[in-house]
Amino acid sequence: MVKLTLEDLKKRSAWAEAGIEIPSFDIEKMKEETKAHPRWVHVGPGNIFRGFIADLADRLLESGDVTSGITVVSTFDQQVISKIYEPFDDLALRVVMAADGSLSKKVVAGVGDVLRADAEYPSEWARCREIFRSPELQMVSFTITEKGYHIKDLAGNYYPAVQAAFEDAASDKVLGNGMAIMAALLLERFRAGAHPIAMVSMDNFSHNGDKLLDSVRTFAVKWAENGSAPKEFVDYIKGPKVSFPWSMIDKITPRPDSSVAAKLEESGFESTELVITDKNTYIAPFVNTEGPQYLVIEDDFPNGRPPLEKTGVRLTTRETVDLVERMKVCTCLNPLHTAMAIFGCLLGYKSIAAEMNDASIVRLIKRIGYVEGMPVVADPKIFVPSEFIAEVISERLPNPYIPDTPQRIATDTSQKLPIRYGETIKQYLSRADLDVHSLTAIPLVIAAWCRYMLALDDEGKPMELSPDPLLDELRGYVANVRLGKPESAGDCLRPILSSERIFAVNLYDAGLADKVLEYFKRMLAGPGAVRKTLDEETSAPLYVPAELA
Numbered sequence: 001m002v003k004l005t006l007e008d009l010k011k012r013s014a015w016a017e018a019g020i021e022i023p024s025f026d027i028e029k030m031k032e033e034t035k036a037h038p039r040w041v042h043v044g045p046g047n048i049f050r051g052f053i054a055d056l057a058d059r060l061l062e063s064g065d066v067t068s069g070i071t072v073v074s075t076f077d078q079q080v081i082s083k084i085y086e087p088f089d090d091l092a093l094r095v096v097m098a099a100d101g102s103l104s105k106k107v108v109a110g111v112g113d114v115l116r117a118d119a120e121y122p123s124e125w126a127r128c129r130e131i132f133r134s135p136e137l138q139m140v141s142f143t144i145t146e147k148g149y150h151i152k153d154l155a156g157n158y159y160p161a162v163q164a165a166f167e168d169a170a171s172d173k174v175l176g177n178g179m180a181i182m183a184a185l186l187l188e189r190f191r192a193g194a195h196p197i198a199m200v201s202m203d204n205f206s207h208n209g210d211k212l213l214d215s216v217r218t219f220a221v222k223w224a225e226n227g228s229a230p231k232e233f234v235d236y237i238k239g240p241k242v243s244f245p246w247s248m249i250d251k252i253t254p255r256p257d258s259s260v261a262a263k264l265e266e267s268g269f270e271s272t273e274l275v276i277t278d279k280n281t282y283i284a285p286f287v288n289t290e291g292p293q294y295l296v297i298e299d300d301f302p303n304g305r306p307p308l309e310k311t312g313v314r315l316t317t318r319e320t321v322d323l324v325e326r327m328k329v330c331t332c333l334n335p336l337h338t339a340m341a342i343f344g345c346l347l348g349y350k351s352i353a354a355e356m357n358d359a360s361i362v363r364l365i366k367r368i369g370y371v372e373g374m375p376v377v378a379d380p381k382i383f384v385p386s387e388f389i390a391e392v393i394s395e396r397l398p399n400p401y402i403p404d405t406p407q408r409i410a411t412d413t414s415q416k417l418p419i420r421y422g423e424t425i426k427q428y429l430s431r432a433d434l435d436v437h438s439l440t441a442i443p444l445v446i447a448a449w450c451r452y453m454l455a456l457d458d459e460g461k462p463m464e465l466s467p468d469p470l471l472d473e474l475r476g477y478v479a480n481v482r483l484g485k486p487e488s489a490g491d492c493l494r495p496i497l498s499s500e501r502i503f504a505v506n507l508y509d510a511g512l513a514d515k516v517l518e519y520f521k522r523m524l525a526g527p528g529a530v531r532k533t534l535d536e537e538t539s540a541p542l543y544v545p546a547e548l549a
Contacts (some may be wrong), residue, residue, distance in 0.1 A: 034112025
């Protein structure tokens with residue numbers, strides 16, 4: 001048996017017997033180089049980072065194109081560091097699961113340093129500040145999920161921690177909000193000489209760089225107004241020395257799964273403990289993920305960058321990134337995923353792959369992608385939309401060895417709907433050749449999401465809802481709705497369906513609210529009503545042009 005530690009990596013033959021690839025570069029030397037010459041900071045130490053981004057650095061270290069690794073900075077869930085990073089010497093086992101059931105296993109060692117931006121770790125916060133003062137620092141990347149960038153609630157009010165952070169920009173203390181922490185570290189860099197840097201969001205939503213910029217700049221403006229920071233700091237954030245590139249990322253990385261852990265143990269790998277932190281982060285020493293992966297980044301790095309293109313990352317223009325992102329998020333993957341998440345939870349599925357054996361669900365996602373999405377799909381030219389969606393439907397989603405669950409994908413749905421469906425609705429409203437009233441699959445998914453808020457599955461049994469920052473508020477609107485009594489719905493959905501924050505449009509103004517409400521009431525008829533409504537609404541033959549299928 002082998003353990004995920006630096007000491008055990010010395011047992012090279014044992015790792016070979018377990019079928020696990022291990023690094024050939026000098027990890028200790030890399031760690032020393034990272035601390036002496038920090039060039040890449042990453043914020044967000046979770047699974048997508050360990051299964052994708054960290055491996056990019058690992059590959060560049062293997063090829064000798066870089067000598068320093070990534071400095072991980074954690075601003076949120078510090079148990080990830082104490083339970084997964086520290087006990088395993090900052091290593092991760094990357095497990096790629098192919099559709100034939102084979103596992104490709106590799107130890108990733110691209111992390112050179114790990115720091116907690118937390119008041120309980122003052123020395124680590126001091127080190128964060130020191131790193132941001134370094135002229136050698138080239139980029140800060142982020143995988144913190146979309147909600148990590150939000151500084152306001154649904155009503156447009158700043159969160160209490162954000163309000164508190166507005167009062168003082170003193171960087172010798174850790175502020176209570178992740179975006180405030182980043183703003184404070186940039187202020188540190190400004191005061192040290194206004195060195196250039198790229199702030200690269202790699203999170204899965206459109207125009208992510210702009211969202212990062214808006215949140216960070218809000219703190220800069222507030223601090224300049226109250227004298228906590230010089231007015232020139234705002235110009236620094238907005239100016240050419242600090243860039244906020246857009247990016248598009250795509251790689252299905254589910255929560256670590258017990259079935260994968262069992263297979264790893266059979267092969268001779270010992271470090272398989274599954275951890276759920278107090279903040280509901282699911283993580284393990286290993287990361288199970290699919291093979292296909294895409295990362296497209298706007299090539300705007302004012303202080304230089306690692307040669308990421310050598311790892312398959314596409315460096316391109318902002319316009320192309322935007323088109324790729326819109327292609328994926330609005331049409332070819334994310335809307336399909338969200339539909340499967342919502343109906344999967346209601347219908348009792350525990351696997352995305354299993355849902356792909358449900359003819360009604362497959363017809364639903366094909367209609368969302370091929371019929372309702374393709375007329376407005378963005379064509380980025382560097383990818384072919386029809387080929388991308390074909391790979392998703394025929395290869396990626398049906399992979400039975402990707403232990404992805406609708407429950408995981410349903411997390412933070414309220415934060416995803418504006419892009420995944422709202423943008424398509426807006427396109428239909430803006431084009432004379434399209435009729436928004438022809439949309440049926442998208443309103444059906446929205447209605448199912450509202451039905452999901454009852455926390456009852458299609459059999460009427462209690463169902464645990466996935467985390468969502470608006471969950472309590474949304475559930476409050478449907479608190480008086482009763483399964484078996486469609487009339488109890490009344491006008492309860494109006495605050496939801498009229499919210500442009502949730503859908504990017506007011507669905508009443510768009511002419512879709514009545515259709516959503518009709519579907520919602522049909523799903524309230526009693527046990528089995530969700531299945532019945534789904535089957536009825538997807539029963540018509542689906543015509544997909546041969547060139548798209």
